[in-house]
Amino acid sequence: MESTMEHAHPSRKLYLLIFFALVVGTCVTYLVAKIDLGIWNPVIALAIACIKAILVILFFMHIRYSSKLTILTVCAGFFWLLIMITLSLTDYLTRL
């Protein structure tokens, strides 16, 4: 039972860095929303949201330093969410 992996954790400086990245991401999202980019507006907004979520998951939630099992668990969660959204949309997007 390996325990050394779990004890590795980010430094406070890294936390601060991630925080600033998240703040920047939020500001960019806010500002880009004011420009008309048509279909790309929601795409960019959600892409930035995904990057922010990944940063929180990797560093604040320590996934970067966690076991394979934990990483698999997180991926399974998003995969299942994807199944639910995609298969439901196969109905709604193909209705005549």
Place this chain on the structure above:
Amino acid sequence: MSTATQPASQLVMPAKHYLNDNYGIRSWLLTKDHKRIAVLYLFSITFFFFVGGLFAAMIRLELLTPAGDLFTSDTYNKLFTMHGINMIFFFLIPSVPAVLGNFLVPLMIGAKDLAFPKINLLSWYIFIVGALFSLATMVTGGVDTGWTFYTPLSSGFVKTHVILMAVGILTAGFSSIFTGLNFIVTVHRMRAPGLTWGRLPLFIWANYAASLIMILGTPVLAITLILLALERGFHIGIFDPKLGGDPVLFQHMFWFYSHPAVYIMILPGMGVISEIVTCFSRKRVFGYSFVAFSSIAIAVFGFVVWAHHMFVAGISTYSAMVFSLLSFAVAIPSAVKVFNWTATMYKGSVSFETPMLYAFGFIGLFTIGGLTGLFLASLGLDIHIHDTYFVIAHFHYVMVGGMVMAYLGGLHFWWPKITGRMYPEGWAKLAALITFIGFNLTFFPQFILGYMGMPRRYHAYPEEFQVLNVLSTAGASILAVGFILPLIYFLYSMRFGEIAGPNPWQATGLEWETSSPPPTHNFEETPIVTEEPYHYGADREVTVVP
């Protein structure tokens, strides 16, 4: 450590075990012992099984005659709704996981308890709270929307206690989530030394797969019921077409959980059958890895077929074709299991104790039920048999002929471990036979009825369907006897049953290597596993724990 079993006359109950370790109601209601919690569940779900059975009896009584003369149609709607809700949420879903799973999972993996004993107890309390909501609904007039709660009937039209019932069900759902969470963490993190994944009993694989479904599917039911309650309470239009909502969306969200739910119900039963078949064939399971992975496959595939309940609801035809194809695919892993159980028995030394009788019943009846599922999965055919008795017969074959038989088989198989005493074998065999006959007489006619066009959820029907309905009701009365007998002799055996000893079946598995009943901490010493599971063979040493 002797190498032979002790003669029956020398078997004694262990001096201290989990049942007599502590006395008093507080030691039970505040227990953290997974075995006691399993027993608490056993009593709770047995109660709800008979409540659900009572509703079934009333349904079958009404259906004796073509006219709807026993109950008004509104009351009849309540009967089948409460039958479904009680049986599904308060009996079937907890049955094997909460009773047998809770008891056996730590024992089978050589652990002292589950990972989170307090959460385990909380899970039982949450179940009881949900059950109380359900009982409250029943005594204040019940619900009449069908267990499926389709909108806008449930969100806007009926005057019955939909919200109260929805809260009860969603509460019971959280109980299920906590049980599943506990099992997953336990199996990952608390296996005994040497117990690799490839050496786990198939019962563990099955419950693990069911637990995956519990944690991934049940939350969607929770949010669906919350939205239903909000819509009904505040008259907002999420599913109500009059207010701009889409009733089919409710069905998508509802079935996203409720289809995988049927696999929550059946997978643990399949795990039980694997254990029974191998023991009473004295032969290792044929194709262990296939059976193990088929459990996971069923769990995963089970999530992508839900709209086969909605073929005639107005979903797009293209989407229906996709779901139909996937529904055919999900039958494959189940078939794999049936083939492997059969192959296990081939050239084995088969004996016919009660658990094995139930296992035979399961294999035959589940196969019939499963095959009829393919009829329903076929788009063209479903148009004709959807919402008929064909569907009812199909799911009762898999749920009663399959799951309930598996549950009873498992109860009989592990009864000596749970109580330290044997049930009376003669009566048990009789009950198994009566159950089998009663079951087939009740539900086989329903296939024919459905095929002939009798709709479900109707309390009045055309004259020409009466003979089959009478047969079905007759069968139900026989089936009732088959279910009541075990209640009587199990209770009897708790006090007067023959002392079982640690391993009355000469079975493999860690749970049989501790006393019957086990001590509170399960094992005197943490076992170390060195052998494959189901290592039946002439050279097998039988360990007897004094």
Place this chain on the structure above:
Amino acid sequence: MSHNLATTEEHHPALAHQFDTMDQQREASTFGMWVFLLTEIMMFGGLFTAYLIYRHKYYTAFVGGSSSIDVTWGFANTLVLIGSSLTMAMAVWAAQNGKRRQQMIYLALTMILGVAFLGVKAKEYYEKYDECHIPGQVIGKGFNATGGCDAGDPKKGNIADDLESRNVPPAAAAQIARQTEIFFSFYFAMTGLHATHMLIGLGVLAWLFLRAKRGEFGPEYYTPVENVGLYWHFVDIVWIYLFPLLYLISRNGHEIFS
């Protein structure tokens, strides 16, 4: 009757009987919290799925609804919550390093930021109540987005007006404005579920604060802080998605329906 394999390890007071070592306990608890978060992903996920379907079906109504909630407050709240995630991560660091005072400070800061978030949400909810944008006719003043909210102020909560100024013809604007009720159903359901989770989180943080004050956490045992941290970060991630999905639907002020 000792059955503890690791007889050389001192029996830490927080070691539960079913576990053999503190390591095993920590791994099991953390994994357990992740499995629980999995269930939360699916619960919010159900809501998000329904939201996506209705956004697709009633896009212009969603635009109308989104433009009527204050994006500046949403933006501010996002920063507040991200800040609280930082302070939570710091609290975990402090617990890992046995720094009692810092644990308490960071946990307190996290709670303060959480309360601030909820305060802003309360203000936003009040605004919606005032503008007759609470869906349904049961609570609030009854839904009305076509100018009938306040007899003396026809512009209050008047989304039809708003849409007309973005070049939507009046008849269509009135219909779309009525349809925004579904947007608000989702707005309240999603932010409401999120706020409920925050409230529960605040309660748990308070309990954690008391335990930290008693000096219960240190390098060998800080799992509860870590696990509550995981929960808190998850709640933050939900908001990270809620903000663009609810507040930023076609915010560029350009005309729709050209």
